[in-house]
Amino acid sequence: MRLLPIAACSLVLVTVTTGCFSSSTTDAKEGSLAKGASLKGATFTVGSKEFTEQLVLCQVTALALRSAGATVREKCGLQGSNTTRAALTSGSIDMYWEYTGTAWINYLKNTKPIDDPARQYQEAAQQDLAKNQVKWLAPAPANNTYAIGVKTSVAQERGIKNLSDYARLAKSDPDKTSTCVASEFAGRNDGWPGLQKAYGFTLPKKAVATLAEGAIFNAIAKRDPCDFGMVTTTDGRIKALALTPITDDKKFFPIYNPALTVRASVHRDNPAIEKVVNPLAAAITDAVLQELNGEVDVKGKEPVEVAEAWLQSKGFIGK
Structure with missing residues:
Protein backbone atom coordinates (compact mmCIF):
# COMPACT_ATOMS: atom_id res chain seq x y z
CA MET A 1 0.00 0.00 0.00
CA ARG A 2 1.23 3.44 -0.90
CA LEU A 3 2.25 5.53 2.08
CA LEU A 4 1.30 9.18 1.79
CA PRO A 5 2.40 12.26 3.71
CA ILE A 6 0.43 12.69 6.91
CA ALA A 7 -0.86 16.19 7.51
CA ALA A 8 -2.16 17.59 10.74
CA CYS A 9 -5.92 17.25 10.83
CA SER A 10 -7.62 20.52 10.10
CA LEU A 11 -10.88 21.58 11.66
CA VAL A 12 -10.33 19.17 14.52
CA LEU A 13 -12.93 19.19 17.25
CA VAL A 14 -12.22 15.83 18.86
CA THR A 15 -9.06 13.75 18.77
CA VAL A 16 -9.50 10.02 19.34
CA THR A 17 -7.33 6.98 19.02
CA THR A 18 -8.67 6.20 15.55
CA GLY A 19 -7.77 9.58 14.13
CA CYS A 20 -9.11 13.10 14.20
CA PHE A 21 -12.60 13.95 13.07
CA SER A 22 -13.61 17.19 11.43
CA SER A 23 -17.14 18.38 11.83
CA SER A 24 -17.45 21.41 9.59
CA THR A 25 -21.04 22.40 8.96
CA THR A 26 -20.26 24.72 6.07
CA ASP A 27 -23.36 25.10 3.95
CA ALA A 28 -23.34 24.91 0.17
CA LYS A 29 -25.65 26.61 -2.29
CA GLU A 30 -26.98 24.86 -5.36
CA GLY A 31 -24.75 24.75 -8.42
CA SER A 32 -24.44 22.51 -11.45
CA LEU A 33 -24.18 19.35 -9.34
CA ALA A 34 -27.65 19.87 -7.88
CA LYS A 35 -29.38 20.08 -11.25
CA GLY A 36 -31.55 16.99 -11.61
CA ALA A 37 -29.96 15.31 -8.59
CA SER A 38 -31.94 16.06 -5.45
CA LEU A 39 -30.80 14.41 -2.22
CA LYS A 40 -33.27 16.22 0.03
CA GLY A 41 -34.16 14.14 3.04
CA ALA A 42 -31.02 11.99 2.78
CA THR A 43 -28.44 11.86 5.56
CA PHE A 44 -24.87 10.67 5.04
CA THR A 45 -21.64 10.31 7.01
CA VAL A 46 -18.60 11.07 4.85
CA GLY A 47 -15.19 9.87 5.97
CA SER A 48 -11.56 10.05 4.88
CA LYS A 49 -8.03 9.05 5.79
CA GLU A 50 -5.79 11.50 7.61
CA PHE A 51 -3.52 13.03 4.95
CA THR A 52 -4.09 16.33 3.18
CA GLU A 53 -5.50 15.03 -0.09
CA GLN A 54 -8.08 12.92 1.73
CA LEU A 55 -9.10 15.79 4.01
CA VAL A 56 -9.73 17.97 0.95
CA LEU A 57 -11.68 15.24 -0.86
CA CYS A 58 -13.78 14.68 2.26
CA GLN A 59 -14.77 18.35 2.31
CA VAL A 60 -15.35 18.42 -1.46
CA THR A 61 -17.77 15.51 -1.08
CA ALA A 62 -19.57 16.91 1.95
CA LEU A 63 -20.13 20.28 0.27
CA ALA A 64 -21.24 18.68 -2.99
CA LEU A 65 -23.81 16.51 -1.23
CA ARG A 66 -25.09 19.45 0.84
CA SER A 67 -25.54 21.49 -2.33
CA ALA A 68 -28.00 18.83 -3.51
CA GLY A 69 -29.96 18.99 -0.26
CA ALA A 70 -28.42 16.20 1.82
CA THR A 71 -27.61 16.41 5.50
CA VAL A 72 -23.96 15.44 5.95
CA ARG A 73 -21.92 14.48 8.98
CA GLU A 74 -18.15 14.38 8.52
CA LYS A 75 -15.56 11.99 9.89
CA CYS A 76 -12.61 13.37 7.97
CA GLY A 77 -9.23 12.24 9.26
CA LEU A 78 -9.53 8.61 10.27
CA GLN A 79 -6.11 7.13 10.91
CA GLY A 80 -4.91 4.87 8.12
CA SER A 81 -6.41 2.94 5.23
CA ASN A 82 -7.47 -0.12 7.22
CA THR A 83 -9.28 1.95 9.85
CA THR A 84 -11.13 3.97 7.21
CA ARG A 85 -12.07 0.90 5.22
CA ALA A 86 -13.38 -0.80 8.36
CA ALA A 87 -15.44 2.28 9.16
CA LEU A 88 -17.07 1.96 5.73
CA THR A 89 -17.83 -1.75 5.84
CA SER A 90 -19.09 -1.59 9.44
CA GLY A 91 -21.46 1.30 8.71
CA SER A 92 -19.65 3.90 10.81
CA ILE A 93 -19.29 5.97 7.63
CA ASP A 94 -21.24 5.75 4.39
CA MET A 95 -18.56 6.73 1.88
CA TYR A 96 -14.96 7.84 1.38
CA TRP A 97 -12.45 8.20 -1.47
CA GLU A 98 -10.25 5.15 -1.99
CA TYR A 99 -7.49 4.38 -4.49
CA THR A 100 -7.77 1.56 -7.01
CA GLY A 101 -4.31 0.18 -6.29
CA THR A 102 -4.90 0.12 -2.53
CA ALA A 103 -8.17 -1.77 -2.88
CA TRP A 104 -6.83 -4.16 -5.50
CA ILE A 105 -3.80 -5.20 -3.45
CA ASN A 106 -4.75 -4.59 0.19
CA TYR A 107 -8.46 -5.31 0.45
CA LEU A 108 -8.99 -7.70 -2.45
CA LYS A 109 -5.66 -9.47 -1.83
CA ASN A 110 -4.41 -9.49 -5.41
CA THR A 111 -0.64 -9.69 -5.69
CA LYS A 112 -0.07 -8.18 -9.12
CA PRO A 113 -1.27 -4.69 -10.12
CA ILE A 114 -3.02 -4.24 -13.47
CA ASP A 115 -1.16 -1.69 -15.60
CA ASP A 116 -4.25 -0.50 -17.49
CA PRO A 117 -6.11 2.07 -15.33
CA ALA A 118 -9.56 1.36 -16.77
CA ARG A 119 -9.22 -2.40 -16.38
CA GLN A 120 -7.83 -2.16 -12.86
CA TYR A 121 -10.75 0.07 -11.87
CA GLN A 122 -13.29 -2.27 -13.46
CA GLU A 123 -11.81 -5.37 -11.84
CA ALA A 124 -11.51 -3.73 -8.43
CA ALA A 125 -15.03 -2.31 -8.60
CA GLN A 126 -16.58 -5.62 -9.68
CA GLN A 127 -14.76 -7.69 -7.07
CA ASP A 128 -15.41 -5.22 -4.25
CA LEU A 129 -19.12 -5.09 -4.98
CA ALA A 130 -19.44 -8.86 -5.24
CA LYS A 131 -17.31 -9.71 -2.20
CA ASN A 132 -17.83 -6.77 0.13
CA GLN A 133 -20.94 -4.88 -1.03
CA VAL A 134 -18.87 -1.76 -1.69
CA LYS A 135 -19.95 0.32 -4.68
CA TRP A 136 -17.31 2.29 -6.61
CA LEU A 137 -18.41 5.48 -8.32
CA ALA A 138 -16.55 6.90 -11.33
CA PRO A 139 -12.76 7.08 -10.97
CA ALA A 140 -10.83 10.33 -11.23
CA PRO A 141 -8.10 10.59 -13.88
CA ALA A 142 -5.65 11.63 -11.15
CA ASN A 143 -3.08 8.99 -10.20
CA ASN A 144 -1.53 9.38 -6.77
CA THR A 145 1.36 7.00 -7.17
CA ILE A 246 9.48 11.84 -14.58
CA THR A 247 7.21 9.86 -16.91
CA ASP A 248 7.14 6.16 -16.05
CA ASP A 249 7.27 4.96 -19.67
CA LYS A 250 7.43 1.27 -18.72
CA LYS A 251 4.47 1.65 -16.35
CA PHE A 252 6.35 0.15 -13.44
CA PHE A 253 4.61 1.96 -10.59
CA PRO A 254 1.11 0.77 -9.60
CA ILE A 255 -1.89 2.92 -10.50
CA TYR A 256 -3.78 4.71 -7.73
CA ASN A 257 -6.83 6.43 -9.22
CA PRO A 258 -9.14 7.83 -6.52
CA ALA A 259 -12.86 7.09 -6.59
CA LEU A 260 -15.65 7.55 -4.07
CA THR A 261 -16.52 4.20 -2.50
CA VAL A 262 -20.01 3.85 -1.02
CA ARG A 263 -21.68 1.03 0.88
CA ALA A 264 -23.92 -0.68 -1.67
CA SER A 265 -27.04 -0.34 0.49
CA VAL A 266 -26.51 3.42 0.78
CA HIS A 267 -26.04 3.74 -2.98
CA ARG A 268 -29.08 1.58 -3.66
CA ASP A 269 -31.26 3.85 -1.51
CA ASN A 270 -29.74 7.04 -2.93
CA PRO A 271 -28.73 6.50 -6.58
CA ALA A 272 -28.64 10.28 -7.16
CA ILE A 273 -25.28 10.31 -5.35
CA GLU A 274 -23.70 9.32 -8.66
CA LYS A 275 -25.14 12.34 -10.48
CA VAL A 276 -23.62 14.59 -7.84
CA VAL A 277 -20.22 12.94 -7.48
CA ASN A 278 -19.30 11.63 -10.94
CA PRO A 279 -18.83 15.11 -12.48
CA LEU A 280 -16.46 15.87 -9.59
CA ALA A 281 -14.41 12.77 -10.30
CA ALA A 282 -14.02 13.68 -13.97
CA ALA A 283 -12.53 17.05 -12.96
CA ILE A 284 -9.99 15.69 -10.45
CA THR A 285 -6.69 15.47 -12.32
CA ASP A 286 -3.11 15.31 -11.06
CA ALA A 287 -2.79 19.07 -11.62
CA VAL A 288 -5.99 19.78 -9.67
CA LEU A 289 -4.90 17.69 -6.69
CA GLN A 290 -1.43 19.25 -6.73
CA GLU A 291 -3.06 22.67 -6.63
CA LEU A 292 -5.54 21.82 -3.87
CA ASN A 293 -2.97 19.97 -1.77
CA GLY A 294 -0.57 22.87 -2.18
CA GLU A 295 -3.17 25.36 -0.95
CA VAL A 296 -3.22 23.43 2.32
CA ASP A 297 0.37 22.23 2.70
CA VAL A 298 2.18 25.23 1.21
CA LYS A 299 -0.18 28.15 1.84
CA GLY A 300 -1.63 26.89 5.11
CA LYS A 301 -5.31 27.11 4.21
CA GLU A 302 -8.00 24.91 5.74
CA PRO A 303 -9.22 21.93 3.66
CA VAL A 304 -12.84 23.13 3.78
CA GLU A 305 -11.81 26.57 2.54
CA VAL A 306 -9.86 25.06 -0.33
CA ALA A 307 -12.64 22.64 -1.23
CA GLU A 308 -15.30 25.33 -1.25
CA ALA A 309 -13.26 27.72 -3.40
CA TRP A 310 -12.54 25.01 -5.99
CA LEU A 311 -16.15 23.83 -6.17
CA GLN A 312 -17.36 27.40 -6.62
CA SER A 313 -14.73 28.13 -9.26
CA LYS A 314 -16.02 25.20 -11.32
CA GLY A 315 -19.65 26.19 -10.80
CA PHE A 316 -20.26 22.88 -9.03
CA ILE A 317 -21.78 24.73 -6.07
CA GLY A 318 -23.11 28.27 -5.82
CA LYS A 319 -21.40 31.27 -4.30
Missing part, protein backbone atom coordinates in the same frame (compact mmCIF):
# COMPACT_ATOMS: atom_id res chain seq x y z
CA TYR A 146 5.12 7.00 -6.73
CA ALA A 147 7.41 8.76 -9.17
CA ILE A 148 11.01 9.88 -9.46
CA GLY A 149 10.98 13.65 -9.27
CA VAL A 150 13.53 16.22 -10.38
CA LYS A 151 13.76 19.99 -10.61
CA THR A 152 12.19 20.88 -13.95
CA SER A 153 15.24 22.88 -15.04
CA VAL A 154 17.53 19.91 -14.32
CA ALA A 155 15.35 17.54 -16.34
CA GLN A 156 15.48 19.94 -19.30
CA GLU A 157 19.22 20.49 -18.95
CA ARG A 158 19.94 16.75 -18.95
CA GLY A 159 17.39 15.80 -21.59
CA ILE A 160 15.37 13.55 -19.32
CA LYS A 161 11.79 13.06 -20.48
CA ASN A 162 11.09 9.61 -19.03
CA LEU A 163 12.55 7.00 -16.70
CA SER A 164 14.31 5.24 -19.57
CA ASP A 165 16.31 8.46 -20.10
CA TYR A 166 17.03 8.59 -16.36
CA ALA A 167 18.18 4.95 -16.38
CA ARG A 168 20.52 5.53 -19.32
CA LEU A 169 22.11 8.48 -17.54
CA ALA A 170 22.38 6.44 -14.33
CA LYS A 171 24.38 3.81 -16.20
CA SER A 172 26.61 6.21 -18.11
CA ASP A 173 27.17 8.91 -15.47
CA PRO A 174 25.74 7.93 -12.05
CA ASP A 175 27.06 11.11 -10.41
CA LYS A 176 24.48 13.03 -12.43
CA THR A 177 21.62 10.91 -11.13
CA SER A 178 22.12 11.17 -7.35
CA THR A 179 18.79 10.07 -5.88
CA CYS A 180 17.02 10.44 -2.53
CA VAL A 181 14.65 7.70 -1.36
CA ALA A 182 12.57 7.09 1.76
CA SER A 183 13.50 4.07 3.86
CA GLU A 184 10.38 2.04 3.05
CA PHE A 185 10.59 2.83 -0.66
CA ALA A 186 14.23 1.69 -0.56
CA GLY A 187 13.19 -1.84 0.35
CA ARG A 188 9.90 -2.34 -1.49
CA ASN A 189 9.55 -4.44 -4.62
CA ASP A 190 7.26 -1.76 -6.01
CA GLY A 191 9.86 0.81 -4.97
CA TRP A 192 13.58 1.30 -5.50
CA PRO A 193 14.74 -2.35 -5.98
CA GLY A 194 11.94 -3.08 -8.42
CA LEU A 195 12.44 0.18 -10.29
CA GLN A 196 16.14 -0.55 -10.89
CA LYS A 197 15.31 -4.06 -12.07
CA ALA A 198 12.52 -2.89 -14.37
CA TYR A 199 14.69 -0.23 -16.02
CA GLY A 200 17.94 -2.21 -16.01
CA PHE A 201 20.26 -0.05 -13.92
CA THR A 202 21.97 -0.16 -10.53
CA LEU A 203 22.88 3.13 -8.92
CA PRO A 204 25.99 2.98 -6.69
CA LYS A 205 25.34 3.33 -2.96
CA LYS A 206 27.30 6.58 -2.86
CA ALA A 207 24.75 8.10 -5.26
CA VAL A 208 21.73 7.13 -3.13
CA ALA A 209 20.66 8.99 0.04
CA THR A 210 17.94 7.78 2.41
CA LEU A 211 15.85 10.62 3.85
CA ALA A 212 12.50 11.06 5.57
CA GLU A 213 9.79 11.17 2.91
CA GLY A 214 8.78 14.75 3.66
CA ALA A 215 12.35 16.00 3.38
CA ILE A 216 12.91 14.65 -0.11
CA PHE A 217 10.97 17.40 -1.89
CA ASN A 218 13.16 20.19 -0.50
CA ALA A 219 16.28 18.11 -1.06
CA ILE A 220 15.49 17.82 -4.77
CA ALA A 221 14.57 21.50 -5.04
CA LYS A 222 17.85 22.53 -3.40
CA ARG A 223 19.80 19.77 -5.20
CA ASP A 224 21.30 18.78 -1.87
CA PRO A 225 22.10 15.96 -1.30
CA CYS A 226 20.50 14.72 -4.51
CA ASP A 227 19.20 15.86 -7.89
CA PHE A 228 16.47 13.23 -8.10
CA GLY A 229 14.18 11.64 -5.56
CA MET A 230 11.05 9.68 -4.71
CA VAL A 231 7.88 11.76 -4.81
CA THR A 232 4.15 11.15 -4.90
CA THR A 233 2.52 12.52 -8.02
CA THR A 234 -0.31 14.62 -6.59
CA ASP A 235 1.67 16.28 -3.79
CA GLY A 236 1.24 20.06 -3.72
CA ARG A 237 4.97 20.64 -3.27
CA ILE A 238 5.64 19.43 -6.82
CA LYS A 239 4.21 22.60 -8.30
CA ALA A 240 5.30 24.87 -5.47
CA LEU A 241 8.95 23.80 -5.80
CA ALA A 242 8.97 23.63 -9.63
CA LEU A 243 9.55 19.88 -9.74
CA THR A 244 8.67 17.38 -12.47
CA PRO A 245 7.61 13.77 -11.87
